[in-house]
Amino acid sequence: MIHPYSDAVRQLVMAAGDAILPYWRSELDVQRKQDDSPVTEADLAANAVLVAGLEALDPQIPVLSEEACDLPLAQRAGWSSWWLVDPLDGTKEFIVGSEEFTVNVALVRHGRVVFGVVGVPATGRCYYGGRGLGAWRMDRDEPPVALRVREQTAEPRVMVASRRHSSAAQERMVEDLQQAFGDLELVQVGSSLKICLVGEGAADCYPRLGPTSQWDTAAAQGVLEGAGGELLRVDGRALSYESRADYLNPNFVALPQGVSWAARLLQVAQSAEGTRR
Ligand SMILES: Nc1ncnc2c1ncn2[C@@H]1O[C@H](COP(=O)(O)O)[C@@H](OP(=O)(O)O)[C@H]1O
Numbered sequence: 607m608i609h610p611y612s613d614a615v616r617q618l619v620m621a622a623g624d625a626i627l628p629y630w631r632s633e634l635d636v637q638r639k640q641d642d643s644p645v646t647e648a649d650l651a652a653n654a655v656l657v658a659g660l661e662a663l664d665p666q667i668p669v670l671s672e673e674a675c676d677l678p679l680a681q682r683a684g685w686s687s688w689w690l691v692d693p694l695d696g697t698k699e700f701i702v703g704s705e706e707f708t709v710n711v712a713l714v715r716h717g718r719v720v721f722g723v724v725g726v727p728a729t730g731r732c733y734y735g736g737r738g739l740g741a742w743r744m745d746r747d748e749p750p751v752a753l754r755v756r757e758q759t760a761e762p763r764v765m766v767a768s769r770r771h772s773s774a775a776q777e778r779m780v781e782d783l784q785q786a787f788g789d790l791e792l793v794q795v796g797s798s799l800k801i802c803l804v805g806e807g808a809a810d811c812y813p814r815l816g817p818t819s820q821w822d823t824a825a826a827q828g829v830l831e832g833a834g835g836e837l838l839r840v841d842g843r844a845l846s847y848e849s850r851a852d853y854l855n856p857n858f859v860a861l862p863q864g865v866s867w868a869a870r871l872l873q874v875a876q877s878a879e880g881t882r883r
Pocket residue numbers: 643672692694695696697698767768769770771795796797798817818819822
């Protein structure tokens with residue numbers, strides 16, 4: 607057990623995944639939210655399972671979910687601990703029938719991730735971890751496997767990026783990184799899985815110049831930090847989750863802690879940041 611609540615949250619994340627699966631690869635009613643992003647009955651079904659379960663687990667800890675985020679800052683500013691939830695990350699992947707969608711729950715305290723759980727309903731896999739607690743991957747009914755970021759290498763070899771969301775700055779950065787580091791392979795994956803891939807040592811880095819929200823990254827950041835990695839803003843500071851009027855993250859890079867190529871990667875990301883079409 608990594609935290610008194612981690613087993614219960616892992617079970618809730620699996621239950622939310624089970625609530626999603628009947629909708630996967632079936633005829634779906636897709637609605638558009640105010641920001642024009644898609645939402646389906648599956649997002650809402652998973653949200654209902656998670657919100658009810660987390661509130662029952664500890665009525666003192668408020669829940670902030672992508673699907674229930676209309677809470678005034680004045681109310682949230684007084685929270686010391688809260689659950690940050692994305693019931694279905696990678697909705698566009700889900701809609702096209704891909705396996706690359708996740709269920710995400712993080713416990714945040716004073717703006718830092720205590721631990722996070724990322725479920726992958728399509729495969730029955732679950733990642734969980736937190737800074738100072740460790741990180742694990744568990745396949746349904748299998749024993750957990752401890753995770754560790756990749757061994758230090760002279761240069762990054764595998765970079766992950768979104769399948770469906772990019773930006774002029776992101777494209778420029780990918781090109782510049784491939785120039786800066788020879789043989790840097792680009793692998794495109796949907797959802798918070800990208801951060802977990804860095805945590806389990808399947809990829810070296812995930813640099814993102816493009817919008818994400820706090821619930822997209824917090825749970826997987828717990829996994830990454832427990833596995834010896836970090837999620838940094840391009841100015842090198844850790845990504846944190848203070849309550850603000852909006853929920854948007856700054857641009858970031860996920861990578862193993864203390865690698866020799868970190869400064870170069872951040873420098874390339876910083877200089878690509880201002881690129882416009
Ligand atoms: N313009 C935008 N503003 C805010 N978030 C965005 C965005 N474009 C993409 N995202 C976020 O990126 C997530 C998908 O990540 P990826 O592109 O890595 O698969 C989306 O999660 P949801 O699927 O939960 O909406 C969404 O939150």
